[in-house]
Amino acid sequence: MKPLHIALIVLAAIGLATVISLYGNTTQYVSFYEAAQLSEEHPYKEYHVVCQLDKSKPLEYNAQEDANKLVFYAIDSLGNASRVIYGKPKPQDMERSEKLVLIGKHRAGDFYATDILSKCPSKYEDAPVQVGQVQ
Amino acid sequence: MKSIEFAGEWLWLGNLGHAAVILTFATALLAVFAFFQASKEGTSSYYDWGKRFFLAHSFGVLSIVAVLFFLIFFHRFEYYYVWRHSSLALPTHYMISCFWEGQEGSFLLWMFWNAAIGLALLRKQTDLKAPVMAIMAFAQVALSSMLLGIEWGSFHLGSSPFELLRVERPDFLQIPILGSIGIGNYLQVITDGNGLNPLLQNYWMVIHPPTLFFGFATAVVPFAYSVSALWKGGQNRSWIRPALIWSLVCVGILGLGIIMGGYWAYESLNFGGYWAWDPVENASLMPWLLMAAAAHMLLIAKSTGRHLFSAHLLIQLSFWLVLYATFLTRSGILGEASVHSFTDLGLSGQLLLFLLAFIGLSYWAAVQSKTLRSTIAYALVAVLVLIPLVSMAIPDSWEAHFTSIIKWAGIVLFAGTLVGFIQALLKETKEDVATEDKVSSREFWMFLGSMFLILSLVQVFFATSIPVFNKLFGFKTAVPQEADYNRVQLWLAMPIMVLMAMGHWFRFRETPLEVWVKGLLKTVGLSLSLSVLLAWALDIYNLGYLLFLFASVYLISANAWYALEKKKKSWLNHGSSVAHIGFGVLLLGVLISSVNQRIITQSAGIGLAPEMDANGQMDAKGIEFNRENAILYKDRQGQASNYGVTYMGQRKGTGFDSINEYFLLNFVDTLTGDSFQLQPKTQNNPKMGLLAEPDTRHFLSKDIFTHVSYQSSMDKPEPFAGFKQDTLRMGETFTTSSAKLALRLDSFSSYPTAEGLVVQLKMACSNIGFSESPTEAYRYVYPQFKINTASGAFESAPVESDELGLYVSIQHMKILDPNPKAENLEFVIQTGEKKPVIPYVVVKSIEFPWINSVWAGTVLMVLGFAMTIARRLKEQRELLA
DSSP states (O other): OOHHHHHHHHHHHHHHHHHHHHHHHOOBEEOHHHHHHHHHHOTTOOEEEEEEEOTTSOOBOOTTTOTTOEEEEEEETTSOEEEEEESSOOOTTTTTOSEEEEEEEEETTEEEEEEEEEEOTTSSSOOOOOOOOOO | OOOOOOTTOOHHHHHHHHHHHHHHHHHHHHHHHHHHHHHHHOOHHHHHHHHHHHHHHHHHHHHHHHHHHHHHHTTOTTBHHHHHHOOTTOOHHHHHHHHTTSHHHHHHHHHHHHHHHHHHHHTOOOTTHHHHHHHHHHHHHHHHHTTOOEEETTEEEOOOTTOBHHHHOGGGGGOTTHHHHOGGGGGGTOOSOOOOOGGGOSTHHHHHHHHHHHHHHHTHHHHHHHHHHHHTOTTOOTTHHHHHHHHHHHHHHHHHHHHHHHHHHHHHOSSSSSOOOOHHHHHHHHHHHHHHHHHHHHHHHHHHSOOHHHHHHHHHHHHHHHHHHHHHHHSSTTGGGOSSOOOOOSOHHHHHHHHHHHHHHHHHHHOOSOSHHHHHHHHHHHHHHHHHHHHHHSOHHHHHHHHHHHHHHHHHHHHHHHHHHHHHHHHHHTOOTTSOOOTTBHHHHHHHHHHHHHHHHHHHHHHHTHHHHHHHHOOOBOOOOHHHHHHHHHHHHHHHHHHHHHGGGSBSSOOOHHHHHHHHHHHHHHHHHHHHHHHHHHTOOOHHHHHHHHHHHHHHHHHHHHHHHSOOSSGGGGHHHHHHHHHHHHHHHHHHHHHTOEETTOEEEEEOOOOBOTTSOBOOTTOOEEEOOEEEEBTSEEEETTEEEEEEEEEEOOGGGGGEEEEEEEEEETTTOOEEEEOOEEEEETTTEEEEEOEEEEOSSEEEEEEEEEEGGGSOOOOOEEEEEEEEOTTOEEEOTTSSOEEEEEEEEEEEOSSEEEEEEEEEEESSOOOSOTTOOOEEEOOEEEEETTTOOEEEEOEEETTTTEEEEEEEEEEOSSSOOGGGEEEEEEEEEOOOOOOEEEEEEEEEETTHHHHHHHHHHHHHHHHHHHHHHHHHHHHHO
């Protein structure tokens, strides 16, 4: 065994450990139902839920009462609904979004989101026809 | 059916552009052929032909660039690319950004740099010039095919920037209004373009993409040299010097481009920082990490003749990673994972094809001896490259049946190719794995450092590629968060920094014990004491951060000491020390500005804990929300840590900028008494919704970063009520129905318009009534109405003020006397009321201490690279002379 070989073996081990820890720490995209169950087992882990804003229920944000609290309802792709509590101001394109990815934990029947990624339908796509004045 | 004549289109320009695309593609193909023959037969006539084709190719590239610029500059919206990415209102410097906003434009930019580099290489006379140029031309074939825009059924080859709007968007010919003016005149209604993404309307977006793409383009040169050297026999050494120079250029420029992108993000995005481990950032970081490692391998190879295998492998891998990065960011596979947006042009098959073709090229060059193995290799590569071609050609309806077979065959073949390549490379470079670098040699430590760079890459690669693995294997793994990267990279950066600090104190091959021991002891001693002082000054007590602090201080001081102590032939020889110091200053800045950053608008306590449990205890199991945003009411000072912040009001931008609303925030530092203003803005973009852009005040030792999260005008307005009607003459006063507000009619003015007359009243409004006191507080409101002279129509333009909670509309005007004097006029006025709203904004402000260190470190690093490159170029000139 020469120093370089030992170094290479140690490095390979570190590399392997890095990748294993990476995949050990990542979570899956889950439904609200699964998030609720998983949060019981691993209360400190955060889960990703792909869902849609439930527009039939109220979206509550009152900046003057609490600028850091947004409460709304969302329905995931399997049809599970959940109340969502978010500790930041209302994302600006929330109502326009067609899809939301919530990152957070489930507690006592509610989903506590630390982050919301919203995907808007027309955000980067072509605008509809813009008709100008006929000269 | 009679074909429609379309009026006003400049078709000849687009045709010219198309012709130029075909010219560039064809000449690139011909150049590949000629240079290939030249390197096989060693004849100069083929080489001369190759040169001519490459010159014609470069001319073609320039023509495409010129035509596209011309189209954008003259707003030829009949072209889809121009319509899609630009608009009339754009200032010239942003028109340049339009040029590369789209995929086609960015491929064009890349091609432009590649052509320029190719021309530079043509001037060099090395024994590898023919194969190197063949590979440069091959890269141009790949890039220019991205612009071809050829379709046969479901088979797409490239996407042309010269496609017509009416072809790309046939729905534009269905606009109802065209019925009256004729479809042929459709351009008359296309009066403006879609415009440039507002987030890209930033000075840095004018210079960041060209820098980054120049960095990407330079990565092909070391690759070309490495492949050519293998092609000409694995023991060739003449490739090392030019490959080293170009790899240094690549690391320097790509690094600069990456940090510029970070600076742009810091200046115009809201996440509060310059680096978010976004997949697009990672995509350019990956080849950089590997190229940095490769450059060090080349240094070893140049000085000792060893580690040729690693040099070849890392250089080729880093170019593969450039292609992989392109695939990641351009194929739409990242979709949800990125804040960056790249529309999928349906070219992912083609991008994959390039990646595999270049991997195949590497393998092909590594197996040059005519053995059975090379035959297997050729077959393997051929089938591998065929896979994306087949999947591009099969119709969508069949795809479902074939996808999984193709996918698994592809994965197996890909793995086989990689193994075969590495085996062939080992054999070809005749790397003697048994011989050993001495522990007291510089190459030992350099090699180790490069390996740690690779470890860092491995983590970024596996984390960034999660969407790819999800797609390949049907996983549902969520995209990693910033913390997942930071947790690992923090520890991997430490050995890298320590090795960068130590390296210079060792000599190549062997170092006498007392030399390196002395060098290390004194620098470690100095850095230990410096870091203890710094840790105390910065209040850093976390073990990981302390070690990181020490490592970066050690990196800076050891290299500075070395540069000051060693006398060199030329100051340029200190380039590597300067680059290392720059990297250390950068990472030190990263540490301090991240660890010690303060969200100054954060209020005390934890928000939003869940309900109390049965014992009345807060059941907060890991739910912690920092209250990061603060509300600021207009004209009232709020407190944000040691700053008093006042929201002074807002203003609209002017001209092109008028879409933006600026919020004037006045900051007073209560510790020093200094005050400054910040103007974060929001843009109500018709296409993208409401966007907020931060504003940052830069000081030497800190930055104050602020953005608006919410504003009162976004609240749903309450309706007005308590309507009341009054008749009023000049100077008269009345009160609203609740008697909370008093209004006095002060004066009126009128001006004629084309249709008739606009009349405006000036009314004073007060909530304490009107006395004759000169100090009384009131505001003016200006309700208006219009009279159309021809029709006699009356149209009121009421005042609706949320701030006053007041609605005023002029219902009617009576002229009491034919003599049109003010006192002879009587106005019927309707008022309404609601609870007044005090305008407010919700803001988040972050203090970033010593963030300037990040930028200063970058500048130093680039300077260091420039010095090293200059030195190596000088060396090469001396060698040739």
